[in-house]
Amino acid sequence: MEEPEAHQFFINLIPFWIIILVISAGVILLTRKFRQGLSKQRLEKEVLKNRYQQELLRTSIDIQEKERKRIAHDLHDELGARLSMALMRLKQHPDPTPITPEQTAEILEQLEDQLELALQATKRISYELMPPQLVNLGLYQALKVRTEDARKAGNLMVNMKKTGDPDTMPWPMQLAMYRILSELLNNTLKHAEATEVSIELVVDKGHLLCLYCDNGKGMSDEIKGAGLGLQSLEGRASALNGTLEYGNVHDGGFWAEISLPT
Template sequence: MTDHHLAGVGASAALGASRMRFRTWPVVAVALLGLLGLIVASILAVQRKADIAYAHLDNLNARYREVETRLRRVRADLHLSGILARDYLLDTTTPAADYRSRLVAYRTESDRMLSELEPLLRHSDPTRFDKLRHELNEYWRSYAPLFDGMTVVVDRYGFLRREIVPRRDAVMNISAEIEELNNENLHAQQQAAAERQRELHQYLTSTLAASLALGLAVAIIAVIRIRVLEGRSEQQHSRTQQAEQELRRLSNQLVRTQEEERKNLSRELHDELGQMLTALRMEIGRAERAQAIGSPAFSATMNESKSLVDRMMRMVRDLAMGLRPSMLDDLGLEPALAWQAREFSRRYNVPVDLAVDGDLEKLPDPQRTCVYRVVQEALTNCAKHSAATEIEVKVVRGRTLLDVSVRDNGVGMASTTGHRGLGLTGIKERVKDINGSTSIQTKPGGGTVVHITLPVPAADSSKENLVANSAR
């Protein structure tokens, strides 16, 4: 029985260990990997957004510088052309062709700058750009009469004031408007860049908050799980210590019980069987003496000897039946239970009502032995503790289950959880060993009911008889 209890404790410990071996590390690993992935993704996303923002700012600054530089060159060409026209009017020695070639160079440079400005300004303000191109072309064409036969100085100065200066001023105004537009575009783009920077800050803030939340969740889960595991470990350690103490106590009690059983058996053999053997030897001696002298007491002595032999046979049979009833194997479970009920009633003068429902002949040997021992132990407990006057034993065979109950009207018990004896523990362990269940209902003054339920295999009992007799 101690081995069964040890197996039960081992199974309980294995169950607790399996619960404690719940795979926590994959959850924590996935959470940590998710946190790491979120951080890496956040860094890459921030880097990408920052690169886009910086590239946009660089493009914006480069465009602004390019527009500003080309407008400045155009304005410079206009100023240089005006200076060239003034020098031409004041200089009467230098041929006009030299001034014309220099003016053409200025115009060529201005047209080149205008061509470079076109992709920069065409999409933003095509109207002003077309107007700038038109005014520039008119400005450069207005110089043609100055070099084509206009000889009177007064006419030249008047032409310069009437034709060239207004057109130059118009071009300068358009250039200023374009520069103002460029500044406006720069300001708008700077605002857009600031908005992107705010979005980047918001993204950083949300990513940091998500990372912190995930990290906090992982930390909380890990701490809670560690606390749970520590609690389970402490509980398991406490249960293990209690199981060890219980095993040690039960082992010591089992040794004492075995010694007590051996002492009782030795007492029975010595006091009863030994005295009967001594009396038989004395009767045989009397018979020998009576036979020697031819006394008529020989026949009475032999009858007394036969009576002693019968008593010894009954005693040996009772001892054997107490250890392992042969009728359980020869006649079956129901006759063995009936004999046990009669013997208990005869010995303790307490009536036992046995009720059997169903066929018990084809039960496997483990189930038959278990039922017999459970009823035997329950009756023994009734005799020792309950002070009952009536006992009812009921055995019901179902298709897949076997129900056994032993009910008495004794004094009952306050609780079964604190019971420290081998009786009820042996019943529970024996039933548990063949996958059965045990329930004990009791209360002070209300009697006790021991109820067990055993599974009944579908196989034929002839096959089950080949099972080892370890349950005996």
């Protein structure tokens, strides 16, 4: 009797083993599908990341090209034009041509005016290429001068503080941070309707960090799409392997965080 009972016992177990096999197969298939989905998500995320980096690279190149075009335009249309006018004025009276003292005084006065305008154009172009405050004072004090200009221009109270010495960081980092913060201040003055701005600079483990906040109206969805030049600022940060993140403060206002590594 024992053999038939044992045989019947194993027969009764067959449905159970079938269920186990079905469940195991289902678990294996679900696991494989989950892994495939996870791999697809990672791949899509990597593709988006690469596209974003390529876009930042294009933006960085565009910034450089626009800067070169602007400099060339300023040199040609302002400095070149003033010098050309001065030269033409000189050529109107070659040496053999007799002129009166009054005419000489008039020519010299006109030349002086043109050369003065050329000098002003040279100073302006030089200032835009290399801000003298940054060269002479260092990053922190140069930003204090810039924030004082913003206060006078828009009745804007700017609070600044620092941890560490940002003036010890490499020159390209100081220049990039100065350019980025200057543009953020301009955006606040033009668009935010803010009354206060806070800027915190931190030097930490070879990184130059900055947290920028204002108490304005923040960015609308339309403004976010337009970017307000923020993509160009991202390009500046990206050119130094840095990052620029930004958004709206939950209770109103705008924030940006800049990180530049050495």
